[in-house]
Amino acid sequence: MKITAIELDILESPYEYGMADDASDSRGPKYALLVRVRTDEGIVGIADCDSHPHVMKALIDAPRYLKAFSEGLKYAVIGENPFEYDKIWANMYQSAFYQGRRGAAIHAMSAIDIAIWDIIGKAAGQPVSVMLGARNHERIKAYASTLFRRTPEAMKEAVRKYRSLGYRAMKFGWGVVTEDPRRVVPLVAAARKEAGNDMDIMVDGMWTPDVKLAIQLVKELEQYGVFFVEEPLHSDNLEGYRKLSNAVNARIACGEQLGGLYEYKQLIAEADIDIIQPDVSRAGGLTETRKLVTMAEQAGKLIIPHAWTSDVLTAASLHLNAYQKHPLFQEFCTNDTPLSRDLVLEPLRLDADGYVAVPSGPGLGVALDEAAVRKYSVDALAVTV
Incomplete structure (x- = not known):
């Protein structure tokens, strides 16, 4: 199995962050990022990233500046076997060397990694925890x-x-x-x-x-x-x-x-x-x-x-x-x-x-409501190498 593409959806809430009044809950972040990692066997892993979606998009899709030292994370992921998660993680960390391996770079790496574990669970027919x-x-x-x-x-x-x-x-x-x-x-x-x-x-x-x-x-x-x-x-x-x-x-x-x-x-x-x-x-x-x-x-x-x-x-x-x-x-x-x-x-x-x-289905055990994703999506991107 090989990873063939990374898809990013930036979603926008109709509400501003904050509370309308003391009786309400927070309206939550204004934006959200959904990540899909696709494979040549048709298995798709998903993830949500609690970071600035537009920054995450840039870190994942940036063009190559210096090979394996400063490049979009896609170069470390696409073409790899998702079961080699340690190898992919190390390669992503190295690829973000010059733009800062910690902080925002690790946020983007995290989303891709979660989606990879979703793939692993789905491929094995087992929950991620197993x-x-x-x-x-x-x-x-x-x-x-x-x-x-x-x-x-x-x-x-x-x-x-x-x-x-x-x-x-x-x-x-x-x-x-x-x-x-x-x-x-x-x-x-x-x-x-x-x-x-x-x-x-x-x-x-x-x-x-x-x-x-x-x-x-x-x-x-x-x-x-x-x-x-x-x-x-x-x-x-x-x-x-x-x-x-x-x-x-x-x-x-x-x-x-x-x-x-x-x-x-x-x-x-x-x-x-x-x-x-x-x-x-x-x-x-x-x-x-x-x-x-x-x-x-x-x-x-x-x-x-x-x-x-x-x-x-x-x-x-x-x-x-x-x-x-x-x-x-x-x-x-x-x-x-x-x-x-x-x-x-x-x-x-x-x-x-x-x-x-704890979800008991394969992978993360949750499936996206694609209609809701389309409703709130303001920017979708298919990332390839």
Whole structure:
């Protein structure tokens, strides 16, 4: 089997990013990128990439500048056997040498890699988690991933909403607490009061440069039993994360903005956080995050994948979670946008216990709703060499 082409679809939401009011969910990203990798046997792998679609398109389709040093990723992929995923990954990394192997380049590599694993599963007639080497779990506890509301009463209303939808865990992030981190404590206090003790609550996005303020706020949040505090500091402040982690009892989480094992190795060694949050579509795809699971286990760290876009990325994250021995949560985005749940024929759903089933069909186990893709597509490109 050989890879013959890469197809890219840039999708545009009719909504702007953000929340219409305190009763609503985020409208989600304005744009989305779908990647299809085609083979000479008619098997097509799909992926979603949580990065800037127009930048991803350029990285994949760029003409050759220097062979194997600076060229579009297509040159490292087309013509290769998808079962040689390690070889393809290494070749893509090398091909992006001069335009920056980490960051945006790894995002584009990640999307291609996910689609390749989808091909591998479909060719074998097995779910991706089985092809990764272990399907240890059939369902994963989901948490509603949403933005902070502006008032304590709106936070209580949000808790009631997610509980009624079947969630047993929720994460509030960004918004007003990024504008003023000190607002986080009364908002979380209101959420805990409404939730009682039978729901997990997580906090995201204070993102302050002030380490001592972060320590103070996390200590105050501990009284409300938060399961973890995500990105209370800027992601590059590794020394700050170490100081914070050593000063508090709450679990500290970080990692959605990193790419590749080198950056995660540095995060583990220097920041000493508790929970690593790779986004499969940014961190290097399933090839790299599969290795990260082993690295994290050996370091005594936990992994909770970040997943904020469509059900295609959520499905890939579920397979990574199923591969883990001790997964904790599946981030389940509550975005009110057609680019989230509408892109697949059978959207992922919570069960009565607040869990999401790991797709059991071949490959990722989700199929694109081509009518929805066509409806929102603003730019489609077939990439060949």
